[in-house]
Ligand SMILES: Nc1ncnc2c1ncn2[C@@H]1O[C@H](COP(=O)(O)OP(=O)(O)OP(=O)(O)O)[C@@H](O)[C@H]1O
């Protein structure tokens with residue numbers, strides 16, 4: 001069933017082949033409800049992986065275990081060679097290597113856009129203020145809204161807010177970016193501006209895991225798809241594989257519903 | 260519409276307004292007439308009292324009593340340096356942190372001037388004036404330094420100065436022969452107790468609220484236990500305890516046979532208001548969506564940084580009205596120190612009726628005390644509105 005990671009044939013970027021994320025037999029329970037069932041997969045540096053599946057299938061739970069916003073109860077997770085454990089030093093290392101973008105943006109409403117971006121670099125990486133501000137401006141250029149630096153989040157459109165959230169995550173110079181349905185809280189006309197930023201990020205060689213149902217975008221940028229259902233990876237493969245030759249009935253059914 | 264209205268002449272406009280707002284229908288007209296009549300009666304009586312019957316002389320000759328009460332004149336010099344330091348810090352802090360509006364300065368200045376100029380007399384007057392000058396000077400200096408490269412230094416000076424006020428006061432009060440704090444009194448005592456009660460009670464309350472939300476059961480229980488315990492008794496009971504019970508529990512320091520009564524009163528004020536403030540802050544903490552902490556966690560901020568930079572600023576902002584409500588209560592509750600034998604503002608006002616010249620005629624003095632309480636409370640609520648508006652930028 002799982003066609004394993006043997007076909008990275010047509011990745012958009014030249015990859016080094018180094019394992020960035022290793023997930024081995026990971027399970028997770030919320031009380032007696034099992035949200036993840038023995039999930040195993042490996043992601044390489046610069047790989048772009050799209051995760052999709054029905055609501056409640058465990059997609060969010062899965063990517064949230066990767067930066068330990070949720071703890072897994074069984075199995076092993078290695079991020080760039082560091083195992084995720086209760087060890088605080090490990091956690092600190094992981095958190096600064098993995099950036100995350102949320103469905104609801106989660107910007108800090110009491111801070112300006114610029115301060116949203118500079119806070120963590122200054123406090124965690126101890127970057128001097130001037131450097132942090134310069135970095136923030138560069139990132140705002142990159143996501144296309146440098147003129148919004150002094151506004152507060154509530155003064156921006158949803159699409160602009162999500163682009164700030166991306167800039168904020170990038171400010172920690174992560175090696176991996178996690179996106180949990182980054183466009184599903186957005187009005188249709190704003191989705192594209194966010195996807196454009198993500199596309200540019202993928203092209204620049206960032207290792208990315210994206211939970212999304214924007215299948216057009218996914219097909220274009222992803223090296224690999226993971227189809228989740230009932231806490232499991234039901235099927236895994238290239239976009240072409242999913243669009244032309246899905247194997248599992250559940251996959252076919254779900255694809256027929258969303259396409 | 261707008262243009263139409265403004266093209267009308269003044270009197271006509273006023274008549275329209277009156278018609279529309281006061282006499283739009285029969286029921287409204289009746290209400291208007293009743294309200295106006297009541298208002299006129301009250302205003303007449305009040306004015307008659309203030310201008311004719313009240314014996315303001317009782318207030319006038321007792322200004323020192325109301326201001327400092329039992330505090331000995333010869334020892335007044337000990338009060339001025341800390342008071343001046345406080346004025347300077349207040350002026351500097353206000354210049355550095357506030358967004359200035361002229362109206363607000365007028366309100367603040369007017370109420371401070373009212374308080375002190377009414378209360379000061381003789382040599383006091385010059386000293387109060389010096390304090391005012393220092394505050395204004397510090398304010399002007401602060402405005403100039405703000406957002407220059409000395410900004411941070413100036414802010415540190417302001418914070419350091421603020422922290423130093425109380426120790427300086429205690430040192431001066433105990434220097435040489437020292438003054439027994441049991442003779443403290445008047446408005447100064449109310450102001451000191453309220454400042455200390457808020458200054459220590461607020462951080463205590465924040466810590467208790469955070470502790471109550473902690474994931475460590477021991478901390479959580481201890482904080483919840485403290486809050487529930489303190490809230491179970493009236494303040495007046497705790498003050499009585501401070502007098503009769505607390506000394507047995509406190510260590511004696513520096514050869515004193517017991518911790519000073521004023522200090523004990525301060526501890527009770529701070530500890531009591533801390534418990535209430537904790538519950539207010541807890542309400543604020545609950546308004547923070549989980550995503551805020553998650554975003555901070557995901558960026559690698561540690562627990563302290565998340566609390567300090569993300570959670571607390573938002574939580575406190577959402578409860579400013581309730582917090583200020585507590586502060587105003589505390590300010591008025593300082594009067595309860597009468598149970599410890601102190602003569603505070605209210606005690607002084609009542610003492611006036613015992614004076615041979617004014618036997619049984621305390622109305623004017625009480626009214627005056629009420630006016631002083633009101634002035635400070637009103638200033639607090641204006642300031643809080645201002646802070647709310649200032650912090651409200653970018654909310655929602
Ligand atoms: N904190 C929690 N406590 C209890 N159950 C939870 C918790 N978080 C998630 N779950 C449950 O775990 C399951 C997987 O949730 P998850 O959020 O990972 O799904 P998802 O695939 O991201 O769904 P969606 O597309 O709706 O976002 C769901 O059944 C959900 O109810």
Ligand SMILES: [Mg+2]
Nearest residue numbers: 059060061180
């Ligand atoms: Mg989800």
